[in-house]
Amino acid sequence: MQDIEVSIVIPTKNRVNSLKKTLESLFVQTYPANKYEIIVCDDNSSDNTEETVKELMRKTQHNLRYTKVISKIEGPAKVRNAGINQSSGKIIGFTDDDCIVSKDWIEIAVECFKKHKEACGVYGTVTTVGDCKNKKFSISRRVDVSKDNGSYVTPNVFYKKQVLLDVGLFDTDMRYMQDIELGWRIRKKGPIIFEQSLRVNHRILCASVKTYLKRLKRTEYWVLMYSKHPEHLKEDNLILGHLYNKSPIYVISIFFTFGLLLLRSKLIMLFIIATIGAYLWAHVFVDGSYKKYPTRLAMFPRYSVTDIIRFAYSLKASIKYGCLVLF
Template sequence: MSSIKISVVIPTYNRPLLLQKCLHALAAQKLQKNSYEIIVVSDGPDVETRRLMDSWVKKRPSLNIRFFMLSHKKGPAAARNYGWLNARGELVAFTDDDCVPERTWLNAYLKSYTSGEKVAFTGQTVVPISSRPTDHELNTLGLQFADFITANCCCPKEVLELVGGYDERFTMAWREDSDLQFKLLNEGIEIVKIDHAQVIHPVRKASWGISIKDQKKTMFNALLYKKYPWMYRKKIQPRPPLNYYIMIGGFAIMVVGLAVNSAIAALSGFLIWGVFTMWFIKKRLHLTRLSVQHVSEMIVTSLAIPFLSIFWQIYGAIKYRVLFV
């Protein structure tokens, strides 16, 4: 009979330096080494991560650590499913490769759990940011206040089997955690907050204009809304992004006005688009870094975000066949 009480599942892909910090934190957990295991799942072929894991397995024989590699990229939801399905512990904890769990993280979950109990847990995720953060840092800070995130949660394996684990249609790191949360709530599974189950989630360095690239994730909002419309409106987005629609509408009126030589229409559209765009830029710059680089990034990306966000939202609505605005 296995002595493993809790399994940790970490999805990863081509981030060995970040993963190594996470592994060091897990190796230092205040638990007997034979009472927990670490399962790392690469979301596709990953030579550097395989080398790192081979080294860890060889140099730390007392640590229960296993490495799996998916045949091709499917997304973190699929990687997590592969991990928990191969877990030997009654409890399964999830964190990300860019996170650093505190030494008492797993202990906190184990002490809060009674064997056979149908329950789920979420811990406290701490996101350190600078005194004058960037927009990207503020967006990451939102993880600190989220109800339930896969960077720091824990479920009995039996409960994961009951709800079917993660929906692998969420092929990017977006909304798959909310989907699992809604599944649990839909099944009447209580989600208990364990504040002393703490994980540090540093803000990763981001490329200039990262917020433009991130808009593609919006398509998965449509999938989550299709599955749980009431919960989506209650916990994610109470109403459609009217400010985006107004900006796009104003821009369209301006273009049409210019096309038909209507100065009034063109000016009206320009004013609508300009006022709401300036408000959007000001909102994003509020309490954030006012360096030339960051201000220019906010201006440029704010011009593009409404159009890209709504494009991907419509794309998701068509793809998942749901009326989602």
């Protein structure tokens, strides 16, 4: 392992078929095979992930490693941390088990670090592939990065190992958003460079309505992030300093409207108009895509339900963490 310069860490759980495709894309890299290793960190899968990876380890000439992580801590943070702690490279790359990386992925990342010696990290383009047209009653989740947007998402990011150790690795308090939160901490030590030619394709996630609504709980972790990094409240230009987007204004107007309706107030019509206006402002007239306006109007039930759930989660988290941020 003395020649290893780059370690690729892949967390996985019960996705053996897509994981195999991810590994295949890593087996054909233009970067010398003896200079990088691939560490599959299994979050206690119940499928045949372990058997499949170990079979690949016997067949491949690449430095493929496997570790099973058993922990009561939820989320991929502790799995990625296990991979970092077992890594041999000075550069750690992250991708997911539903991604396909470009053939020159590692090579471009290494060259970027050579070009920007002051950089603590490098991240690149993520393109969502596929659709959910053949799956009824499902909601698609996309992970697209096309510019330097400060997301630092783990489907496509590299960091210097020493920097990761210095900042304390991924925060295991973060069930979601741990990659963005890590990026915020690392950015305090030095720049994270966006390289557009660093490319990864990310398979679209088609979630059931139940799963989609459950994932709205991630809103709580956005509030937790802001409580850990209050300086971002100003940097991110939150509306009135506490509203992450326009949706809370729409939700608040709904509550006021129902309240006035119960009180049979004469102001009810005024607030109904205000609520309609808030919805149009938050979800319809968000850009100049006029052709999308009818669809956005028809999405009124879905947007309303999700807005109220997100608002409730963010309010709960704001009280819990003592940091008022409403979504």
